[in-house]
Amino acid sequence: MPPKKTTETEPAEPRRSGRIASISKPAPTVPEARPKVPKAPKKRAAEEETTEKDEGSTTKKSKADEAAMDVDTTAGSSTQAASLASIDIGDSLPSLILKNEKDADIQVEHLAKEKGVILFLVPKADTPGCTSQACGFRDSYPDFTSLNYDVYCLSADTPTAQTKWQTKKELPYPLISDPQRVLITALGAAEGGKTKRSHFIFEKGGKLVDKKVPVKPADSPRLALEYIKGQK
Template identity: 60%
Template sequence: MAPRAKASTETAEPARRSSRISAQPAKVVEAVKETVKKATAPRTKKRSADADEGDGGESAPAVKKVTAPALEPINIGDTLPSYIVKNEKDEDVDVATLAAEKGVILFLVPKADTPGCTQQACGFRDIYPDFASLNFDVYCLSADKPAAQSKWQTKKNLPYPLLSDPQRVLITALGAGEGGKTKRSHFIFEKGGKLVDKKIPVKPVDSPKLALEFVKSLAPSAAEA
């Protein structure tokens, strides 16, 4: 009978261990679950927020806005500064070189291919040969992209280059940029780049005529050049 009692004791032992496990307090189990939940929670949102604050997070690096440096104001007697713009062919043009060989008419429009700007641009187109005969080149300057300028140039058969200044750096230096807009105007530079006349603001129909009148008044010195 003794061996049977020993066997009974050995089989009962696992049941006692199981009872101890199941008797663990419920709050301990919940604590374990909460710890696991926090450890496995996704961290994408936190990294994104940190990156937005500019801490150098790799998942979404902060994007810095690049602003072109400002130019000094250009007044009567000042010369064209060295500043790179794009023409309608998306080529770089240094405005300081525009008046190296001839005088320059630089007329500014608020927006390409709009009624008033088209009237002004076509006015310069129609008397363009007169400016050329007086040893002056004509350029249109606006904040439009080169692609829009090229389309407008083709549409209206504009014979002169169109210059793009999207951040209005040169436009502002000329005194024609205000509140994110371009004031209709024109500026006349003699050979060598010195500003000798400006009209700001000016009406679309008047701009070409007034520019030609002023250039004609310079005819004797222009002919000597």
């Protein structure tokens, strides 16, 4: 009999135990831990933030202080100006610098140094009533100067407005600008941000001897001239 063929089989791979398999299994790769970058301490960051805020606050406060100082200074000046003593009969012209229609400084105290002075006050330049009053003093101007009196128009108008009015109506006397109504208030002719039509007569040397508050436009120059003539 022919010999039996033997079936060749691949040798069976040795069976690994579960324990060995688990040991042989490669371990999962663990990502390499990166070195931690130290963060700025919260306290320090907070301090820096606070410092920045404080610096900003300081800057704002500084500007606010400057503004307050400006306001205080202005308020102080206004208060000082507004506190000019009231002027009544027997009182003298105050030491105060205002502008004339040419925008030049004038010292009010010196107006009556050489002659008597008439100050007539108008509410607003180049308006009907004020023009009537101003033209009345214009027409009587030679009479006042012959009696050794100077005439001045006082109002809260700007020098520019006064110059236009002076040129338009050919007013021969100077005009005084008192935009803050400092002298006007001291004379008792300011009311509710307006000027009362009036006139004031100061004798030579600066003493107030007569006043009319209020007065009608046409009456003002006539009454002023009558008073001065009555003193001669």
